Amino acid sequence: MITKQVKAIAVGILASLLIVGQGWAADVKIGIMVPTTGSEATAGKDMENAIKLAVDEINKSGGVLGKNIVTITGDDGCDPQMATAAASKLVSNDVVGVVGGYCSGATLPTLKIYGDAGIPFVVAAANSTKLIDANPGTAFQINSTGFDQVNSAVALFKEKGVKKLAIVNQGDGYSEDLARLTKEKWTGMGNEVVAYAVVNKGEQDQSSLVTLIKSKRPDAVFWTAYYSDGALLIKQLRQAGYHKLIAVGDGSNSPKLLEIAGKAAEGVYCFSNPTADYLPAAGDFIKNYKARYHQAPDAYGPLAYDGMKLMADAITRAGSTDKAAIVKALKETKDFNGITGAISFTDKNTLAKSNFVVLIARGGKWMLNK
């Protein structure tokens, strides 16, 4: 009786695992790796939606190599441990390529897993510069990297006549990376960084830091991390009577920042990857996305959409679903015409031409800075 029970339980567990692990037959199988649970689930689901939209369009116009594309999603949960499980899941389902990658920290350990399996990976959103060093040669970053954002930022500060800069990050991989690169570039140009500080995630009171920053009299404050704590910093800086330039990085590109910071956010600059609202070529994408999902695409939808289209294009150019051939085709991509702009790669598989835009907060909305 007991052995029966144990057996039943064991069979049950195994069966449920096997069902999760099963895949489809035939067709061209593409993996989607995004966080569909956890703190970043909203962004991840948006990317998944955009990719599926692209797949439908491709299939409707005949698929690739005469076959339909099917997708399978691996949830990385924005967590390195979950991400390795998700990557193994996609690999064991024999996908010919993977599109996705939102959190840099979670994407990082998966590069090697895909690399070992020779699977081409179009990284749509994650853009920490650490990814460049960890790339085994099979990953392709279609979002501008931290270096490009630093260039946009430094150009803006120059244009606005900034001499003394204060940089604040949040002590996580993404924002520290951006802060450090900006500091190196800015001091390398012979300018001064008067304050370089960290705000601990979730800490609401930043008044002592604000006082410190104010006492150093910077001409600009650059917040390199996410919108939630960024909004608090902006609010407290303005309340304390700091009236000069404030700029925020692409992690802060959210309407929530404007909502939380309220009128304090007026005139704040934001460097951003191209979101749908500012892309002339994205009209159809927005329309189709809204029609299908009954909501507007989020920040990384267009890049995810382009990533999928690029993958299909590479498979067509490779003329087969051989992984090495697809990697080669991706590498040879020349001015692929995506809705986020033309995509070509450098010898390090990063985007050749920056697609960063500068936004400014006006009347509670982000506008393109002209």
Added chain:
Amino acid sequence: MSNLDIILQQLANGLILGSFYALVALGYTMVYGIIKLLNFAHGDLYMVGGFVGFLVLSLISGLMGSSWAGILCSMVFSMLAVGLLGVIIQRIAYVPMLRAPRLSILITALAVSMVLSNGVMAITDGEYLAFNTDLGYEGLDLGNVFISYTQLVLVVSASLLMIILYLFVHKTLYGKAMRAIAIDQDACRLMGINVNRIIALTFFIGSSLAAAAGVMAGVYYGSLHFFMGFVIGLKAFTAAVIGGIGSIPGAMLGGLVLGLLEAFGTQIPFIGSEWKDVFSFGLLILLLIFKPTGLLGKTEIERM
């Protein structure tokens, strides 16, 4: 800004932050003083308080506006609601555990904290909420030192709450019963004190003070998040230990001391903001090792 201005401004920052810490630390200290329970869920009650206040304010803002009248009303409501929540938690989770080993009751408290914070996370989808009010940025400009009216009102109301609490504990019969239970529960029972009711009352007061702090934080900082109770819970516990856990004036003093330490800690070169938490946790550990009774706590010998 001259050096004196910086010192004065940081003094003001530290006092404001410290009064938040003190309000939350009071709840820790009261509960600990009376039943020797480290209530991990206390920081989460602060967070829930903020959310309840937000909910009430958005419901009544049509009637009373989202200025001071509305804020006061939502704060009172949130204090009552979260006070009740505290009593319910005590009844469901802590009463059955009072005779259990200390390890079990600590894990229970941790579980309550998980349920509260993740429950709010599930409800809010993990999103940040913007707590918008009509309060302006005006304030007192004393040379280079600036204190907004909002900050003034918050500090004054925090002090008022603490004074009321002090008078309650030291001048009323209920307060006397609380102090008596902290000394010897069994003797109190023999003297005819309804011990369970007084313990519930303690939870009610402690929780509602945390809720008051939560609403104030929401109003002052302008955003709410399910995780906001964690950091302040730790800091407030540190404050309670600095002051001497179990001592009510100690919690107030500890809050202010920690607030000031953090404000001036930011200003020290080479420590900087990234090491700030190492600084305060390190202080906590050293304090627990070398002076576990804190600044105002009494030495007590007891079984563990």
Added chain:
Amino acid sequence: MAGSSRLTSVSDWLRPQQNRMIVLLVLAGVAMLIPLVVNNYVLEVLTNAWFYTILCLGLNIVVGYAGLLDLGYAAFFAVGAYTTGILTSKFGVNFWLTIPVAVSCSMLAGLIIGGPTLRLRSDYLAIVTLGFGEIVRIIARNLDITGGASGLIGIDRPSIFGLELSRGIHFYYVFLLLAILACFVSYRLQNSRLGRAWQYVREDEDAAEAMGIGRVAVKLYAYVIGAMFGGVAGCFFAVKMTAISPETFTFSQSVLILLGVVLGGMGKIPGVIIGAFALVLFPEVFRGLGSMRMLIFGIVMLVIMLYRPEGIWPQKQREM
């Protein structure tokens, strides 16, 4: 109740040593052969489960055996992972040589934090360990040698007898063997002189002291041995992931490990293994519940503490 009588019958059947050995052997056989029939994904999940088994067994020594609440266990795991990570990626040291260093470092960390604090009341100890866990994470985040907030990347995969450990199946066996080793060590400790001293201190500290058991020394042993388990798990974690960052070693990670220990039953090896598996399998099987995961875990933990503080695994009949 039918459920409880069934459980009793299970535990009755399990009482003779012989029957227990049969079950153990069958389970070990299944664990050894499973990689032959499942795909990479299942393998990865199961590897993760064995990995958590090691961590939970390590924490179990502190929490279950000695009755001390440790809320910063991830710190020891971090010390092990970072020591190996730094030595292999920055100094090119052979992985196998880093293990003794990493284990010594995490044991040292256990000594440093345990030495002065184990005299404290148990709730103070909980907070001290929490603070210590945060300090370790922040130090890892702020230093250059630990790779700052982005952590270390490019940690080399080790090889053994010319075979590079790189595929999922390799790590499955590595972690399975480590977990079996951890079980064995736990089992031997449980029934040793030290194990009985832990139990005594846990049940009644003063009486234990009066009987001549040095309570601080005994607790310190628990701490350092627990840290050792964490250190070993950390070493292999670093080479399996090839990249580590401070985000892995948060307070939530410590709570998760504690959860595994409490869920199955503190102080009971089979219970702790079940707890570790529940921890890892639950989110994979019930993916739809994603954001509710920790809420459900919290509720389960609360219910267990209130109604069945001995955990899922049935209580031992043989009490001392």
